[in-house]
Amino acid sequence: MAIDERFLDELNARCDIVDIVSRYVSLKKKGSNYFGLCPFHNEKTPSFSVAPDKQIFYCFGCGKGGGPIRFIMDAEGLDFPDAVRFLAKEYNMEVPETGSSPQTRHVRERALEALTEAARFFYAQLHGPQGAQALAYFQRRRLSKKTLNNFGLGYAPDSFHALLDAMTQKGFTKEELEAAGLIVRSDRGTYYDKFRNRVMFPIIDMRGDVIAFGGRVMDDSKPKYLNSPETIVFNKRRNLFAMNRAKKTKSEYFLLAEGYMDVIALHQAGFDSAVASLGTSLTEEQARLLSRHTKTVIVCYDADTAGQSAAQRAIDILKKTGIRVKILKIPGAKDPDEFIKTKGADAFRKLIERSDNDVRYRIEAAKDKYDFTEDDQRILFLREAAGIIALLDSEVEQDVYTTSTAKLAGVTPEAFRQEVKQAKIRLRSQAKRKMHREVRAPAQAAQPRDRSIHFDNVRSARAEEGILSLLFADTSLMEQMRRVVSPDDFSSPELGKIYGLCSALYNSGRTISIPALEGRLEPREMDLLASALRVDIPIDRRQQALEDYTQIIQEQKLMRTAQTDAEQDPLLQKAQMQRKNKGFAE
Incomplete structure (x- = not known):
């Protein structure tokens, strides 16, 4: 675009x-x-x-x-x-x-229109004669009529073309329906409905548009859940189920559940801040989306092994955004939906009040891995717990968890405190080794962080970065620069490209700035430029710096040219080959 x-x-x-x-x-x-x-x-x-x-x-x-x-x-x-x-x-x-492609806009608009009409179709089917089994399924799950309406739940008939026929009658082409993820083309070139004989969950974005669907079987057949493919309007990594409703909550926390039914049951029970990821583990994009709306997330995943493993992964992803993480343990039930049905909303609210923070949860999870009747197992647990506690920044937190964990394992706090101290020493030692590795590799350290970019001539590339730093600091230097150095003089294609774009901006009368180049540079090139601009050159040194940088660039260019000419000289190549052969003979 x-x-x-x-x-x-x-x-x-x-x-x-x-x-x-x-x-x-x-x-x-x-x-x-x-x-x-x-x-x-x-x-x-x-x-x-x-x-x-x-x-x-x-x-x-x-x-x-x-x-x-x-x-x-x-x-x-x-x-x-x-x-x-x-x-x-x-x-x-x-x-x-x-400024955008009319074709792209048209495809996007038609996809959203098709998804909206499909949601209406599925909703109508749920409340029609063919939807009796699906409606009974929702009723067995104790969903009220109001909840069905609020979430726009529906039913996809047990047919290969029911939706296809209904949508084509409304004027949608097969290509438009395929682009929206509603139908699938077979190897023979025929089209059929993607969702068949499933209860349907519309996925709605923050703007209130239907962008995808999740479909669930009503028995034990596989796959249990089937989700829309990624399309021009749907990216599962960037959306959360029910976020369009949860964003309106007045709650101080968000509940992160695993599935559609858990979220819907939580909303029906009055927990209107519940959301779920879309068929995948929690992503960084979803965590950042949550961080825009809350400072606390309570993870209430299923109680099985898979759910608890997913909770462990979610902790790190959520904490990376600065969110405070708590973990909900669900006793006597496999998920929030089952617990609320058997124990009620008030009991679930009490669970929330007793939810563990992430540190206590991890220590408890570590405890469950070891048999405390065996001394060597307790030692292994204490070492793992010490590693968890050693990562804490606050000495107060460290002392609290050191004392409670020591009591849990049946050792004295003083003894366990020494184990935590050793864990901290190990962490510092690892950090030092990493730093030493970096110091011992100065040539590698001089390269860009993105390994897809490599400086063949580090000396020239550093001068080229200096040219860019000067240019962004003082655009008036452009006239002087252009007389002595061109993009073709740059040893780094990426830096030469940036310099050329800056020259084009200057010619058009636009400001040379990072924002002006966004959209023209690849992410790796933007990272490279931002890195080059870290160094500020004082005003009184800029002229001398310009002369030094251009001299280095020109000298290195001459050396590259001479080397290329030498490599292409047939007499020189012959002499080199003779020397090489002589060496082998000896």
């Missing part, structure tokens, strides 16, 4: 990157920049920086960097056009439709 450049300039002029990032990251000002914990990788020491004067962010830990649009792309899991729409909405701006 090509977006009008004037619109992008206006949008970028309105964006305040500190304000935008602050909605996701707790920032503290240090000097002229702001710092916080990176939202894109797990860290305990702030390495994520925001420079308001340059309108850029950069993480010294993972190497991600860019402007406001790139930040929203990564934080919300959006592509460039959708990130532009996201920010435009925040600043009450309308993205000019002339």
Whole structure:
């Protein structure tokens, strides 16, 4: 999607990157920049920086960097056009439709229209003669008529073409229905309904549009659940079931469940902040979506082994966003739906009040792995628990969990405190070894973090980065630069591309800035540029720096040219071959 450049300039002029990032990251000002914990990788020491004067962010830990649009792309899991729409909405701006592909807009609009009509069709089927079995299934699950209506639940008839026929009569083509994920084309080229003889759960996005479906069988046949494929309007990693309803909650926490029925049962019981991931384990995009609406998430996955393993994975993903995580244990039931049916909503609310924080949960989970009647098993548990506690930043928290865990395992707090101390020493030692490995590899450290980019000539590439840093600091240097260095002089194709784009911006009278290049650079190229702009060169040194950088670039170019010429010289190649053969003979 090509977006009008004037619109992008206006949008970028309105964006305040500190304000935008602050909605996701707790920032503290240090000097002229702001710092916080990176939202894109797990860290305990702030390495994520925001420079308001340059309108850029950069993480010294993972190497991600860019402007406001790139930040929203990564934080919300959006592509460039959708990130532009996201920010435009925040600043009450309308993205000019002339800047997008009419064909793409048409496909998207028709997909949403088809999905809406399909939801109506499935709903009508549930309440028609063919839906008697499905309606009875929902009634056995104790769902009220109001709940059925609120969630738009439906039924897909036991037919290969019921939906196909109904939708084609409404004017939708087979290609449009396939693009919406509603029908499937066979190897023979014929089309048939994707969902058959299943109760249907519409998946609705934050804007209230139906974007996909989940279908469940009413018996024990497989697959139990069938979800829509990813389409132009649906990405399962970026959406949560019932988020369109949960976002309106006044609750101080969100409940994260495993399945559609758990979420619906929770809402019916009055827990209106319940959501679920869509057929996959929780993703970072979904965690970031949650972090925009709550500071606390209570994970209430199924009580089986698979559910508890998924809960362990969800803890790290949620904590990475700064969310406070608690874990709900469900005694005497396999999931929230079953517990509420047998014990009631009040009993479930008491479970929530007694939910464990993630540290206590992990220690309890570790305890369940060992037989405490065996001394060697208790020792193994204490070592694992010490590793969990050693990761805590707060000494108070460490002391509390050290005491309680020691009591749990039947040892003295003093003895276990020594084990925690040893675990902390091991962690520090691992960190030191990692640092030493990095120090011992200076040539590798000089390379970009993204290994898909490699500097063949590190000396020249560093000077090329310096040229870009000067240019972004003082655009007036462009005229002088163009007389002495061109994109073709750059040893790094990526840095040469950036320099060429900057030259084009200058020619068109646009501002040379990170935001102006968003949408023109690949993410890896944007990271590279943001890294190059970390270094500020004082005003009184810029002229000398420019001369030094251009001299290095020209010298290295001459060396590359001479080497290429030598390699192409047939007489030289013959002499080299003779020397090589002589060496073998000896």
